[in-house]
Structure formats: structure tokens, C-alpha cells
Amino acid sequence: MSTALADGLTIAKRNVIKIKRTPDLLGSVVTFPIVFVLMLVYVFGAMIEIPGMSYAEYMIPGIFVQTVVMSSQITGYTLVLDLQKGIFDRFRTLPMAPSAVLTGQTLGDVLMNAASILVMSLMGLLVGWRINGSPLEAITAFAVLLFFAYAFSWVTATVALALRTPEVFNNIATIVTFPIMFLSNIFIDSSRLAGPLQAIAEWNPVSAVTQALRELFGNTSSALPVPDVWPLQNPLLATLGWSVVLLLVFVPLATRLYKRSVS
Amino acid sequence: MANAIEATGLVKTYGKHTALDGMDLVVPEGTVLGLLGPNGAGKTTTVRILTTLIRPDSGQARVAGYDVVREAPKLRKVIGASGQYAAVDDHLTGAENLEMVGRLYHLGARRSRQRARELLDRFDLAEAGDRPVKGYSGGMRRRLDLAATLVAQPPVLFLDEPTTGLDPRARIALWDVIAELVRGGTTLLLTTQYLEEADRLADSIAVVDHGKVIARGTADQLKDQVGGDRIELSVTSGSDFEQALRLLAPLSAGEPSLDREALRMTMPVTQGAASLTTALGKLAADGIAVRDAGLRRPTLDDVFLTLTGEVTT
Numbered sequence: 389m390s391t392a393l394a395d396g397l398t399i400a401k402r403n404v405i406k407i408k409r410t411p412d413l414l415g416s417v418v419t420f421p422i423v424f425v426l427m428l429v430y431v432f433g434a435m436i437e438i439p440g441m442s443y444a445e446y447m448i449p450g451i452f453v454q455t456v457v458m459s460s461q462i463t464g465y466t467l468v469l470d471l472q473k474g475i476f477d478r479f480r481t482l483p484m485a486p487s488a489v490l491t492g493q494t495l496g497d498v499l500m501n502a503a504s505i506l507v508m509s510l511m512g513l514l515v516g517w518r519i520n521g522s523p524l525e526a527i528t529a530f531a532v533l534l535f536f537a538y539a540f541s542w543v544t545a546t547v548a549l550a551l552r553t554p555e556v557f558n559n560i561a562t563i564v565t566f567p568i569m570f571l572s573n574i575f576i577d578s579s580r581l582a583g584p585l586q587a588i589a590e591w592n593p594v595s596a597v598t599q600a601l602r603e604l605f606g607n608t609s610s611a612l613p614v615p616d617v618w619p620l621q622n623p624l625l626a627t628l629g630w631s632v633v634l635l636l637v638f639v640p641l642a643t644r645l646y647k648r649s650v651s
Numbered sequence: 652m653a654n655a656i657e658a659t660g661l662v663k664t665y666g667k668h669t670a671l672d673g674m675d676l677v678v679p680e681g682t683v684l685g686l687l688g689p690n691g692a693g694k695t696t697t698v699r700i701l702t703t704l705i706r707p708d709s710g711q712a713r714v715a716g717y718d719v720v721r722e723a724p725k726l727r728k729v730i731g732a733s734g735q736y737a738a739v740d741d742h743l744t745g746a747e748n749l750e751m752v753g754r755l756y757h758l759g760a761r762r763s764r765q766r767a768r769e770l771l772d773r774f775d776l777a778e779a780g781d782r783p784v785k786g787y788s789g790g791m792r793r794r795l796d797l798a799a800t801l802v803a804q805p806p807v808l809f810l811d812e813p814t815t816g817l818d819p820r821a822r823i824a825l826w827d828v829i830a831e832l833v834r835g836g837t838t839l840l841l842t843t844q845y846l847e848e849a850d851r852l853a854d855s856i857a858v859v860d861h862g863k864v865i866a867r868g869t870a871d872q873l874k875d876q877v878g879g880d881r882i883e884l885s886v887t888s889g890s891d892f893e894q895a896l897r898l899l900a901p902l903s904a905g906e907p908s909l910d911r912e913a914l915r916m917t918m919p920v921t922q923g924a925a926s927l928t929t930a931l932g933k934l935a936a937d938g939i940a941v942r943d944a945g946l947r948r949p950t951l952d953d954v955f956l957t958l959t960g961e962v963t964t
Contacts, residue, residue, distance in 0.1 A: 483757065
């Protein structure tokens with residue numbers, strides 16, 4: 389177990405070095421949400437009225453979630469690239485823990501997520517987002533977000549190892565990610581969606597995370613009632629629950645696929 | 652002398668395609684076996700099984716005494732393996748790549764760093780060692796990849812087509828490195844499509860085709876299997892070609908191989924230099940102009956051609 393952790397950290401170190409040396413990768417993860425925030429706040433924000441608070445306050449927690457979901461694609465993309473280059477073949481002939489490549493990759497990506505959330509937070513503060521809760525609640529919010537991001541990166545790792553080619557992975561990831569983000573409460577009030585879509589949006593893990601962040605950061609309004617469904621009424625618990633379920637399902641799946649992967 | 656690698660009856664199929672069809676191999680400790688064969692012959696599949704990357708459908712194999720399936724984790728501690736493509740990380744420097752491998756062999760931080768420097772020096776990469784691999788040439792990447800297999804000083808090495816994609820100069824440089832390595836007593840299994848490479852590096856050669864070994868022996872033994880020397884000669888005009896062939900047919904100890912475009916024929920002969928003299932005399936008497944003629948030992952290409960009936964390239 390201790391070697392598994394040590395090996396995981398060795399791989400994580402490698403991934404952090406890689407991220408540092410590819411500023412374009414980190415750049416795209418950070419710039420996309422910046423552009424998004426500016427567009428939303430100044431284009432849509434001028435037209436959309438959120439009862440009881442500014443559009444920026446409503447939006448930013450959701451943008452955080454959107455950012456980590458999008459950047460988790462990088463986990464998968466990096467994995468397929470390594471798979472194709474034969475680097476996994478080397479790793480798999482070394483006396484290292486089989487889980488280490490994936491834990492290392494996902495841990496490295498947590499750091500990247502932390503960096504991009506930091507940039508996003510500063511950006512948010514500039515355009516009028518405010519943390520209205522206590523510092524402890526704010527720290528909890530960031531921790532919960534990173535934990536969910538970590539769990540979600542195992543989903544993309546699994547998808548990537550199953551699909552095996554960068555182009556296919558990119559296409560599928562985009563096709564899957566967009567509905568996950570838009571069929572949620574990030575951008576819209578899910579209670580105004582049509583029947584089945586409403587149910588999907590309300591049970592979407594992304595909605596629970598977004599709701600949890602809004603509550604912890606104090607970006608809520610009494611004029612904006614929370615839908616009466618369990619995950620949105622108990623968003624913190626729902627987020628942790630979803631994250632644990634994702635990890636329980638996708639860690640073994642991804643590890644199994646990794647052990648069998650041959651470039 | 653104990654055997655470092657032993658494989659019996661390895662079979663591996665992918666759907667309808669049989670990659671390995673009863674592969675048997677023995678490599679005594681401290682020797683080099685060259686696995687020689689064309690693309691798709693089963694060389695890489697064999698290496699992948701022996702380095703624990705895939706499991707055979709049937710058959711057994713032991714490397715350094717460990718079963719490749721049941722004792723895979725132990726086996727990985729005593730092998731170094733390099734695949735067909737240099738498996739090094741572009742964004743890491745040469746030193747970082749080697750250090751990472753050292754850590755994954757659990758050598759510890761200090762030993763890994765030290766080992767990385769030693770290997771960079773040895774492989775003439777000391778100067779480039781702190782630059783990202785992205786800027787390395789093909790030959791440098793290959794050397795780094797080879798260095799990575801040596802980090803833990805494993806007693807058994809696997810190199811799958813180590814010089815594929817290299818220019819001739821880089822190839823010869825890598826041959827020197829490998830030759831020096833095996834002088835130190837490392838057991839090596841090397842796969843190659845280059846007959847010259849097997850000839851130069853391997854103590855013994857196993858010729859592989861359609862998933863099994865079709866011939867084995869030293870380079871000289873294999874050459875002897877296909878008979879003695881060859882006359883290789885070309886004529887200047889196309890009209891003379893068939894006539895020359897008719898005249899020389901009685902001298903040929905086997906089926907001659909013909910290249911009608913280059914007007915070149917190669918035929919095995921039994922009398923060596925005397926046969927060449929006879930041949931040239933016959934052609935001169937008939938007024939056939941010879942552009943080039945010579946006698947040569949059979950190459951492994953000839954071996955392959957004779958054994959499989961197929962041209963390798």
C-alpha cells in the first residue's frame with residue numbers, strides 16, 4: 389500500500405512537471421472560463437434577471453463546476469496520449485503498483501484544477517462575485533469542489549482507456565460533457581425545464597455540486613426557492629455521495645482497463 | 652549454465668488471427684538471442700508476453716526463473732524492457748525521465764538521481780540531460796530509452812526493434828552501445844527485421860515466421876544451412892540476360908534469384924572462386940558483356956528467402 393502511494397506520487401510529480409512545461413494546456417483550462425465569465429456576466433447578465441442577487445453571484449459557483457468538469461477531460465486526453473506513445477508499456481513492465489499511473493495522473497490534475505479555480509475566483513471577485521458565507525464554509529466549498537473534480541476525473545480516465553484514441557476521446561468527451569453541464573442548474577433554473585428534463589437536471593451530480601457551492605459561498609436568495617428534491621435539498625451530502633459512488637465504480641474500472649491496455 | 656529465458660509452446664490469438672503458434676525459445680544466461688523475422692511474424696507479441704504486458708493463451712514461459720503469468724510482479728524487478736517506440740516523456744528532461752524510472756524501481760531518491768547521471772554520461776547524453784526530451788533527435792531518444800531499461804541494472808533485457816526508424820549512423824552508434832552492454836554479461840533478447848543487426852549483435856538467432864521459430868542457430872550455422880557461396884553478377888544488356896542465365900544454369904547449386912530490372916542474378920554455387928572463374932569464362936566465350944560480378948557468403952537475407960520462400964523487404 390505504501391509503495392502504491394509512493395509510486396502514485398512519483399507519477400503525480402511527472403504530471404505536474406508536464407503541466408508546468410505545457411503552459412498552453414494550463415492556459416486553455418484557465419482562459420476558457422475567463423472568457424465564459426466575461427461573456428455571461430456582461431452579455432447575458434445584462435438581460436437575465438436573477439431575483440434577489442446579481443447574475444455574477446448566481447453564475448460563478450456553477451462556472452467553477454463547469455471548469456472542473458471540462459478540465460477533467462485533460463486527464464483522459466493525457467492518458468490516451470501516453471497510451472499511444474507506448475509509455476504505459478514501459479510503466480507496466482516496471483515493478484510499480486498498477487494503480488499508480490492513474491492515481492498519479494488524477495492527483496496531478498487536482499493541482500491543475502486548484503490552479504484554475506484560483507484564477508477563476510479572482511476573476512469572479514473582479515466581476516462582482518462575493519463570498520457571503522464564513523471562511524470555514526468557503527474552504528469547505530473549495531475542498532468539496534476539488535473532491536468532486538477528483539472523482540470525476542476517474543470517469544474520464546475510464547472513458548479514455550476504453551476509447552483509446554485521442555480524436556475519438558475528444559469527440560465523445562465533448563458530446564457527453566455538454567449535456568451534463570447544460571442539463572443542470574449551472575446556467576438556468578432547473579425547475580422551469582420540461583418534466584423529464586427537469587428530473588434529469590435535478591438528479592444531475594453537477595447540479596448538486598453547484599447547489600452545494602452556492603449554499604456554502606452564500607450565493608443564494610430567498611427569492612429563488614430550491615426545488616424540493618433530495619439532492620438539491622441536501623446538496624453537500626449529495627455531492628459527497630455522488631463523488632464516493634463515482635470513485636467506487638470508476639477506480640476499479642479504470643484500473644482494470646489500464647492493466648489490460650497495450651499500446 | 653542456467654537459462655535466463657525459457658518459453659515453451661506459447662500461443663496467442665487475436666480473434667481469428669494467430670499471432671503466436673507454438674513459440675519455443677531458450678536463452679542461456681549471459682547470451683544474446685536475436686529474434687529475426689518480418690513484420691507480423693510474432694516478435695513483438697513474444698516480447699510482450701515475456702515482459703508481462705500480455706498473457707499467453709497457452710504455453711509457459713519463465714524469465715530469470717519466474718513464471719511470466721504467476722510471478723509477474725517479481726519478474727518485473729529483474730527485467731528491463733524497451734518497446735518499438737522510444738517510451739520516454741517529451742516534457743521531462745532526460746535526467747527526470749531516468750530518475751522517474753529509478754523511483755519506480757524503488758531505488759530511492761538519491762540512488763535514482765545518481766543512477767540517472769551515470770547513465771546520461773554513459774550514453775553520451777550528459778550535456779542534453781537537463782533539456783526536455785522534446786528537442787532530442789531520434790538517436791538520442793533511443794539512447795535515453797535504452798538507458799531507462801538499464802536503470803536498475805537488470806540481468807535480463809528485452810529490446811524490441813531497438814534501431815527501427817534510426818538513420819544508418821545512429822543505428823551503428825546504438826549497435827556499439829548494445830554490444831558493449833552485453834559484454835558485461837547481461838542476457839538480451841533482441842528482435843529485429845534487420846538481418847545485419849542480428850548478425851552483428853546476437854550469439855544465436857531464431858528465425859520467426861507466422862508465430863513460430865522456423866530455424867535457429869548461430870549466424871554462420873544458418874548461412875551454412877542455405878549452402879555455400881553465391882555468385883552475384885549483372886549484365887549490361889537485357890537481351891543477354893536470358894542467354895547468360897541459360898549458360899550458367901548448370902553451375903547453380905539451387906534456384907537462382909533474379910532481378911530482371913537490374914539485370915542481376917544471384918546463384919548458389921559449390922566450388923567457390925572456381926565457379927566464378929568458370930562462369931565468367933563461359934560468358935566471355937559467348938560475347939556477353941558483364942557489368943559486375945562477385946562472390947559472396949550468403950547473407951541472412953538469403954537464409955530468410957530460403958527458409959520462408961518470401962523476400963523480407
